[in-house]
């Protein structure tokens with residue numbers, strides 16, 4: 118399969134990319150790792166008239182912890198760079214594990230963190246992590262820079278608030294947590310998950326604080342589970358509490374039914390995966 122004809126433009130900077138997108142009009146698209154876009158183009162599900170290639174732009178490949186403890190990830194950081202990052206990033210230990218669940222190794226070497234967030238697949242690991250860690254998406258466009266949280270950024274499956282002439286430059290993960298884990302279920306290794314669950318919390322005076330539970334594949338976008346978080350908050354991190362929280366997570370949901378699984382199946386997966394992810398947080402105890 119071959120894509121429809123397009124023109125190719127290599128951006129030299131973020132400002133250059135923004136100006137190219139403005140000149141080339143609404144049918145132009147940014148390309149980063151190409152691991153989602155090229156497949157869509159080959160299947161003619163996307164027919165951009167022009168591609169603006171970001172891969173030569175400097176300054177989008179950083180992973181930096183800022184003084185508040187938040188982690189700034191440049192849009193062009195690849196999945197494999199996160200998987201193989203040589204240092205442990207305190208409060209974000211979930212990242213290498215989440216990266217290892219993205220597709221297959223060759224995809225991870227080219228696909229980018231920013232591309233995943235901009236693509237907004239409802240079961241993308243990075244969209245789930247963005248919701249878990251209250252991410253701030255930083256975008257650059259003709260009007261300057263703006264920053265939007267997950268509720269404003271993710272508008273639906275494969276839909277975000279990014280304008281056609283805006284570039285996602287950085288994602289800031291906030292709310293570092295001492296303990297975190299991610300679980301997902303996919304039919305085959307490397308497939309997109311049917312349902313995924315990510316959890317994070319701190320422990321102070323022997324009880325859970327700052328509990329976060331996020332689920333993917335159960336709604337048009339990844340969501341948090343306030344009911345599960347409430348079950349965890351202030352309780353000892355023990356299996357009985359985890360079981361209650363997992364039930365609460367599943368009870369909170371109205372998942373879609375499709376050819377990959379019914380709503381009931383997804384609800385069950387949400388319960389089991391949440392409980393397993395919470396159990397994983399005890400691995401180091």
Ligand SMILES: Cc1cc2nc3c(=O)[nH]c(=O)nc-3n(C[C@H](O)[C@H](O)[C@H](O)COP(=O)(O)OP(=O)(O)OC[C@H]3O[C@@H](n4cnc5c(N)ncnc54)[C@H](O)[C@@H]3O)c2cc1C
Pocket residue numbers: 146147148149150151152153154155156171192218219220221224227228229230231232233235236238240241242243279283284285286307308309310
């Ligand atoms: C076989 C296979 C299995 C996969 N499995 C998984 C999986 O399990 N989990 C998962 O999450 N992903 C999976 N993927 C997708 C992969 O993670 C992609 O890398 C990712 O979705 C997109 O990143 P990219 O850099 O390749 O973006 P591209 O494909 O280049 O772009 C994707 C979209 O994002 C836009 N875009 C990219 N970067 C920016 C930016 N900086 N600013 C604005 N817009 C931007 C593009 O215009 C395009 O619309 C899989 C892909 C394949 C081929």
